[in-house]
Amino acid sequence: MINPAKLEEIAKQITENMPQGVKNLADTIEGKTKQAxxxxxxxxxxxxxxxxxxxxxxxxxxxxxxxxxxQRVAALEAKLAEKDAE
Incomplete structure (x- = not known):
């Protein structure tokens, strides 16, 4: 299985090596996506x-x-049934 920390490190290295224009575009897209x-x-x-x-x-x-x-209703019904049976 791939280590998540290693993936995060690779992603960070890729981001650091991107041209500034691409970083700005990525930040803009991320911001707009979060807002949406x-x-x-x-x-x-x-x-x-x-x-x-x-x-x-x-x-x-x-x-x-x-x-x-x-439970109370059942008990009352039972008492009523007993009285009716008498």
Whole structure:
């Protein structure tokens, strides 16, 4: 397998040996590409990791409460069935 550090070193050497005009063009393209990606990502409806974690915890608590309520309903239905059977 190729060592990522070695690849980074090779890329750095290539970049250092490029003519200044090519470096400027590469920097311009990189900047415009980053800007385009950021613009597209900002248009998308993403949530932050923090918001996701908060909502996951809310969902977990809701599921726990639902399980408790389901048990209570089952117990009440059982009592009601016992009374109806009498």
């Amino acid at each position: 990606i950021q613009n597209k990502l900002s248009e998308m409806d993403f949530v932050s990791r923090e918001d996701f974690e908060v909502q996951s915890q809310v969902l977990l608590r809701t599921r726990e409460k639902l399980a408790i309520l389901e």
